[in-house]
Amino acid sequence: MVGSNSFGNRIFRLYLPLAFYAVFLLFPFAWMLIVSLKPDRLLLDTNANPFFLIGATIEHYRYLFTETEFLRWTLNTFVVTVGATVLSLLCSVLIGYALGRFRFPGGNLWGVVIFLAYLVPPTLLFIPLAQVVSRFGLYNQYWALIFTYPTFLIPFASWLLMGYFRTIPVELEQAALVDGATRFQAMWRIVMPLALPGVLSAGIFCFTLGWNEFLYALVLMGSGEMKTVPVGVVSDLIRSDVYQWGSLMAAGILGSVPVAIAYSFFVDNYISGLTAGATKG
Template identity: 65%
Template sequence: MVGSWTWSRRLTFYIPLALFLIFLLFPFYWMTIVSLRPTTETVSGRFNPFWIHTLTLENYQFLFTDTTFPEWFKNTLIVATASTAVSLFCSVLAGYALARLRFPGSNFLGVGIFLAYLVPPTLLFLPLAQVIARYDLFNTYWALIFTYPTQLIPFASWLLMGYFRTIPKEIEESALIDGSSRLGSLIKIILPLALPGVLSAGIFSFTLSWNEFLYALVFMSSGPMKTIPVGAVTELIRSDVLGWGALMAVGILGSVPVAFIYSFFVDQYVSGLTAGAVKG
């Protein structure tokens, strides 16, 4: 009896689900309430820490007036948008080639791209810092716009490859017979049909770029060039206790854009995961 409020249903379904929700959402609840009350209240020890006594926006105001948060936000937005664009461009072409064209080394390249997805930033950041230094890219957007796609292209290519393969070959073949060029049929016929896949790959790329930490930490050391996660961790953690309100506020503000995007595309994300991770 799905959905009925019997006792056994409560015990085996709603109570476990509630426990999961409390565990998974508590840190966000905590960050929200700390960010919305004066930090003096948080540290006074006179109030129940799980609730707000005095509601205030002063922590958020502080971020915008007394820190370089607006700069960080702009940097993160620029880097995430540009890396997503670069990655989608490369991945559409690579995904199409791997899905549709037979050419020497295609199997090898397919495996290579999959393995690239498994290369973690921690393995490469030290030599990569040397490369970035050699090309004089430290503290420029390019340092991240060139390096983020190495993490994004592999997943996006595999995901798109899966989508391209679901499109019947006959549609494309008839366009080719009608005189369309290969690239023309990719742009006019394949791409529109694979739009959900492109959207999933785009969402994935954007959030991963938005969230990235290690490369941004190493390559963007100048204050106004930092991204939100790096700026928050390196400049807002203070030794005195009064920094907590602003720290939690930046945590909330930096999370809202990706949370917002996902709340609309959660189903896309699930189907994208299966297309990429399972079918791939």
């Protein structure tokens, strides 16, 4: 144990690994930022050192806002993500409450069903779902995604909230009932305020998952001006074999900002949510 906290030891056990991870995991972002600010003249010069940024320009960002539908895509993504998040949270709070706090026959089974629903990936469903959505007359409308994103948001959020509701002592609710509150009052006034951090975690999760979704957006809302940011960037900004790297990377940076902000405000909720979802019920 001697010297296990010495500086030399720390270099190998802490600083070197951290440096490796920081460089490996953050380099693509740094690269996107550099390219997005670089003049085309330098981007085309394959002999120049590509890591240096000389004569930074916001030309690519300007192009994005004035020559492409980027703002419209952002609006689309926002509407769809917020809509799907609100719908999913409403449904999930109820399901999570039912499965987390009520004892009833079949309760465990429904918990398993919800968990299995979480494991069903969009890859498995997108083909028939496209038919279903157009049969319901929702194709290429906001509703197409507002109703389909919850198929992966509700199972996850319900599972997370179910675990959260279980941690709130039943005695609190019972005390309220004894004092003459109705069940709904006890739920709304006593349990819900305590569950708010869990609901917040679930909400952030739904928001980032919705913002990042690609396959459903591509298949169900991928035409004309109804594209979401990830789909629009990938399908409209890549036009030919000559890539407009500058504007592509600028779009990458801007498209990441909303989730990065949402998440930096609530990073602790996010981490606890991620692990709750990954490790327990």
